[in-house]
Amino acid sequence: MVESNYAGIIRNNLKKLYEQGPGSPENRLPAAKDGNRLMFEAFGESCVVSPDTITLSGQEVTDPRGIIISLYALHASADPCVVTPFRAYREFADTAPYAAAFHARTEQALVPCAESIAAKVDVIRNLLNGGDPPAEAGGDFAFTVTPLPKIRLCYIFYAADEEFPASVTCLYSSNAPAFLPPDALADTGEYTSKKIIQIITG
DSSP states (O other): OOOOHHHHHHHHHHHHHHHSOSOOHHHHTTOEEETTEEEEEETTEEEEEOSSOEEETTEEOOSHHHHHHHHHHHHOOSSOOOOOSOEEGGGSTTOHHHHHHHIIIIIGGGGGGHHHHHHTHHHHHHHTTOBOOOGGGOSSEEEEEEEETTEEEEEEEEOOOSSSOOEEEEEEOTTGGGTSOHHHHHHHHHHHHHHHHHHHHO
8 A cells, every 4th residue: 555645744754753852742742651652632532643653533644634743743842832812824924825725724614614513612612622712702602622732723703794794713822833834733723623514513
């Protein structure tokens, strides 16, 4: 069987991670450590990072989620997550090339699902380690989720009115770029939205 491009990228990222000098990635992520395995929650599932594989809920991941997780393990700084003020993806440096795809795949993709999402907000928050939005979030309804240990997202839903169509805004915790590069941040939003759709249709 030919290894997928994603699998090869994941494996290369893991190789770099485990070849790093002395350090404690379990403190940066943070993660529980079991031998050379790192364990934490990712996209609402139990995640295990080992020298040659990443698993979610016990299944090897060879899709873009694996790339996101491997990059998070490789690049996350030791800084704590600074949640507020939440910031728009476009506010972060070097995000312009990915902004249109982010808007389409992370935000607009949820517009047709807004009613179903509103009905299952509590389930979504519970499965994705979420909570209440900041008071200033606005919108018709909103919530936060935590797809990776140090990255929090705030989803804000707006119903259609006489002037504007329905829309969704996804904001990031203030220092999210300390833990992932710009393209992987966009992918994190996309795959969190995919997880939300999976939850409501599951």
